[in-house]
Amino acid sequence: MARQYINAYTFTPEAALATLMGIGILFVIILFFIRKWQKSDGFNTGTMLKILGSSLFMFVISMLLIGFLTALAFDTVERNFNPQTLTISLFSHFLDGFIYSSFFLAYYYYQDNIKKQQKLASYNEALSESKINQLKKQLNPHFLFNNLNVLDQLIEEDKDKASDFLNEFAEIYRYVLQSTDKELVRIEEEIVFARQYFKLIHYKYGNAYQLKIENKSINGFIVPMTLQLLLENAVQHNLGTKENPVCIEIKTEADIFVSNNINLKRNVKPTSGRALKNLKEQYGLLSGKPIEINQIDNIFSVRVPIINNQNT
Structure with missing residues (x-):
């Protein structure tokens, strides 16, 4: 041009x-x-x-x-x-x-x-990993402190039971120490741990608290000690007796559902709710899927998302 x-x-x-x-x-x-x-x-x-x-x-x-x-x-x-x-x-x-x-x-x-x-993305991943480690450090002492309180009460009530409890607790705490370094564990491992942990509850309360697990052998991962925390939460807030037991049910479907009938304790000590809050934050950081808590009529339930990818 x-x-x-x-x-x-x-x-x-x-x-x-x-x-x-x-x-x-x-x-x-x-x-x-x-x-x-x-x-x-x-x-x-x-x-x-x-x-x-x-x-x-x-x-x-x-x-x-x-x-x-x-x-x-x-x-x-x-x-x-x-x-x-x-x-x-x-x-x-x-x-x-x-x-x-x-x-x-x-x-x-x-x-x-x-x-x-x-x-x-790299910064957020590093920040999330750091925050998850901090949350785990808070959950680990929480588990230890609560069970040492149970052991202290059993020593006063029944020394033989206290001895058996201590042996079971030692085995369970080994799993706790091993899982602390993991972001996620297999559902099967966590269910086995939940059964073992419920034995500790049985030592103290007998048949006042009952556990039913419907496991469909679904592959996937969850945050370590999730089920233990929910079992502990049900026992801590609800009064169970032989005549009117607190029935805790764990179902594995597309997600994990943990539910129990409500019979709130009258003089329960106020709690900070830090452990459950920390668990919510971990699922938010690792999967972006929230834990859903519902209360319908006389049933309290928690929906825990299953994480399909261990590297999520």
Whole structure:
């Protein structure tokens, strides 16, 4: 268009190479202004437009300067820099600069956004892992403290039972120490642990609390000590007797459902609810699926999501 005619030269490698060199100059100019003005990590429309406008201006000036020096060297200034040809050249350089710089900036900010998202994901993963470890450190002493209280009461009531309780507790606590380093455990392992833990409850309360487990052998993972915490919660808040026992039921389906009939203790000590709250936070961090707590009529139930991927 600048020369007002098309011939075979237009389609030669030399012509394409000249265009490539011009675009290379444009990209260098854009990168210079990006490093100069793009200080913040976030995308800023005003800064982007400033970079685009300045890059276009510098590109057009640079191309005209290169064209003028080339014309001066070959003594063709008058032919290539008359008003009509100059106007066409200005429009051509501006159009090329606008198209290529738009594509370049779109690609640059897209790649920059991907890098920021990857950094953010890595940061959130590290933060989640750190927070989960903190929550586990809180749950572990909670388990130990509650069962030592039970042991203390059994020692006063029945030393033989206290001795058996201590042996069972030692085996169970070994599992607790092993699972502390794991984010998730298999459902089967946790159900076995729940059965063992309920033996400790039976030592103290006998048949006042009863456990029924319907396990369909579903593959999947849950947070360690989830079922133990829910069993403990049912015993802590409900009064069971031989005549009117508290029946706790665990069902494994698409999710795990833990339910019990309600018979609230009258003089129960107020609790902070920290253990259950910590458990909710762990499921939120590991799976993004909340634990659902419901109370319908005389039944208290908790739905625990099954995590299918151990690396979730």
